[in-house]
Amino acid sequence: MAAPALVALAHGSRDPRSAKTITALVQEVKAMRPDLRVERAYLDRSRPDFQKVVDRLVKAGYDEIVVVPLHLTDVLQTGADVAVAVSSATERHPGLQVRVTAILGLEACFLEVLDERLREALRTSRVRELDALVLAAAGSTDPLANQAVARLARLWGTHHKLPVTAAYASSAPPATGEAVRAFRAEGRRHIAVASLFLSPGFLADRAAELAVEAGAVAVSAPLGAHPEVARTILARYAVGAVELVPV
Incomplete structure (x- = not known):
């Protein structure tokens, strides 16, 4: 049985530097866990769109997805947007289980x-x-x-x-x-x-x-595609994957 797929979910940006950074960060995550299916996705303005990424994962046989929101601080509107996107995905794919983890947050590391x-x-x-x-x-x-x-x-x-x-x-x-x-x-x-x-x-x-x-x-430059950030994404994923295990 395959482990749940990991979707690193960000808000879109018109700035190409942002997409380049998110891509590099996801590559860092993949390098740390080559056994996992790891995808990047965006809520708006950028590609790949979250719904299309979910469609691709379902087509590939995944029925469990862990979504890690790439946000440093909690924003109420962002949380609502993520919830709406996940609800839409699960409605279109009966049987699909999606777990949204805590955001990246402000870790001491x-x-x-x-x-x-x-x-x-x-x-x-x-x-x-x-x-x-x-x-x-x-x-x-x-x-x-x-x-x-x-x-x-x-x-x-x-x-x-x-x-x-x-x-x-x-x-x-x-x-x-x-x-x-x-x-x-x-x-x-x-x-x-x-x-x-x-x-x-x-x-x-x-x-x-x-x-x-x-x-x-x-x-200074922003945090960017740093190993500590990648490790935090994987830590969030680990919690979400455990929560998907039937009790």
């Missing part, structure tokens, strides 16, 4: 990825001294999602023994530029920004642009 990406940015910018950090995320209308980012920022700051502020590209203050200017008003001049985004796109670009305009000395 992602701080290691942030550090790695930030070190790359600091080397490129030839920066050797820092006196403050900004953790830039997408932002949400859900205050709990923003609080989760703020908690991760505090943990990161404790690790580096530096002041850290969480900033958001949309929906909530402060923006990255505001956060950098606030530190500069305190007399700090060596402020770097880490991009807590999974892949490049409009929000990540905007956050970086505002940070540089405000005087940030370096801005």
